[in-house]
Amino acid sequence: MEPLFVDEKKRKPLWTKAFLITSLSNLLLFFSFQMLIPTIPTHVSQLGGNDIQVGLVIGIFTISSLLTRPFAGRALDLFGRKHVLLVGLAICALTIAGYTYMAAVTLILAARFVHGIGWGMSTTSLGTVIADIIPAERRGEGMGYYGLSNTFAMALAPLTGLWLMQTYGFPRVLLISTCLALLSLFSSLFITYTKPMPVEKSAQRPKLMDRLWERTAMLPSGLLLCTAICYGGIVTFITLFGHEAGISNVGWFFLCNASMVLIVRPITGMLFDRKGPEWVLLPGALFTLAGLLLLSYAHSEASLASAAICYGIGFGSLQPALQAWTIARAAPNRRGAANGTFFSANDLGIGLGAMVLGALANISGSYALMYRYSTVLILVFILIYGWCFWQARRGVQVAQR
Template identity: 80%
Template sequence: MKQSVTSKQKQRKPLWTKDFLITALANLLLFFSFQMLIPTIPTHLSQLGGDNVQVGLVIGIFTISSLLTRPFAGRALDLLGRKHVLLVGLAICALTIAGYSYIAAVTLILAARFVHGIGWGLSTTSLGTVIADIIPAERRGEGMGYYGLSNTFAMAVGPLTGLWIMQAYSFRYVLLVSTCLAILSLFSSLFITYPKPITSLHPTQRSRFVDRLWERSALLPSSLLLCTAICYGGIVTFITLFGRETGIPNVGLFFFCNASMVLLVRPVTGVLFDRRGPEWVLIPGAIFTISGLFLLSYAHSNLSLALAALCYGVGFGSIQPALQAWTISRSSPERRGAANGTFFSANDLGIGLGAMVLGALANWSGSYALMYRYSTILIVLFLVIYGWSFWTLTLHKKTAH
């Protein structure tokens, strides 16, 4: 009996290794640097004389450039290795953020945002691939859940920190702190032990250019992520306007409660993913997301807004790391870069579409509350797509036996 227990302990590889902690730290520093700029750089652009269209382009141009970069980043990660692509991406981020301090023209800031998006696409795709290499396969859901907490913490605290520094001092100090964080992320990445590029023992012919950039095995989880990202894009873009519409003064409460619930739920759902499979996480997560969006659409007070955020946080905190872990599990080691590029591209595209499509839906319906209610259709679509794939896979297994 003792021998069997000992053998199981030996088989269970450690998760909290030096490389795991350093990669999570580098990710935290990078995302904190990025999140500080989300509410502050549009304000700065407006102070320089930018109109509403140009202020919107600050986010749009960044998203477009990162979206265009990710497929090429994934291909480079698989061909050149993780280290060089990551360091180049982090260097571009640090240099671009520092450069904002010396730019006073609106058009030049927009151009710099395009370059910044390239660095962001390279670095975040690289970090996602590096952590996938580091986490033991049998603990992938748990590891991705813990790793994702660095993103969540940055999303919860970064924007508030940036606004506080800008109000207490100036935007130049925001850029100084953001640049230092990006440099620290670059510095800490130097201490990661990177695996050598993996080449397939049985290479397949990938003659088409698209097949080299995108990973087909990642398309299913990426399409599911696209549905949830569109909803999230509608929340981050219009939650303030929704608060004005409903008379809720402190909509920041939504992000605090959402982030708090994500911090609590991710470690639990990660272990559940490893032990029981994706269906035990994705289906309940989708149900909680639908419930959260419905509650949000009927919210008229801080209490009802907090309740909606807590419910939505359970769904959001469950689905995203589970889908990323599932993406890595479905792809071969030598195609992890392309798989991560495909996955993160879906996230960028979804947030961008959420701002545009749901904004048009709000104009058509005349209400942000109705917009959030109608957006639940996307999560129903999520359940339909996943249910169809699960049924097809189960039928295939029965046929094989």
């Protein structure tokens, strides 16, 4: 594990050429992906797909991505970062281009499975590459800035995709999305960085699970799982909640949420580097909890915006801090496996949020109650991290005696 705190005079530069190119490649890839989230289900519906098939458009993609990440993480540590990254980006670009020629719903679903493989490989690779590039003493700050590329894409790409589809048709959406994926692939060719130093191999061959998953990443990934389930419930049911609560424009939630994420990520990243994870994770969890509670009681656009501001502060703080903490806990030669474990938890959480919280809403008969009950997951987050932090502090005090 690397030290979190370094003398200010010895801090290495963050805004290097490699950092900027990797962030740009991530922005292009996520913009390409986010453009398809609201448009491809609509396209499948227009082709005659039923509700189950429309749901499978997201579900199959998530499953294949989730299954791919552990193997992608292992491949990153064995064969090098750029090889896996370029293959993943090529799969994404080719699959998006292939959607143009698929007139049958079954073919699109098959392509979504392949697309998920490319997505799992490329996003895990980019997360590992950026972890290698960012100086250890600025990892929280760097992850915060890097995460802004995801936020920009989430805020603008779905609206862009819908506008293109309504104005020019779905083929134009695919053309632009393909070009963005190709640009991500092209820019990734110019990423250069120092490879992590190899470590001595143990005489005993590690178990399969230890090769695919990183044990040191389990705690932050488990905490991420709690927040991702809540987020899955938001992105899946926020529109239906708006109808239930009589809120005509739920777009305010995403706009305010994205705005707060853009503001807080650089700030909390620097706080993580200077003070440690506890200064970000506990306050971030409390803001997330407050955001969910406010959302469950929202009955107007103003109250929805207030909920989004609180949730955005929490969400914008937690995800990059958890990823930076994951990387700090892992050995350099295990960063690929650590990122695979981390992103798998995110995928699994969003998928579980859509299914489990959907079932909870069906049982309770209210989306507001669903969001209220989901705060239990954030309380679990606080209890688990609080206990681990207390144990760590207790261990330090015992060692100092």
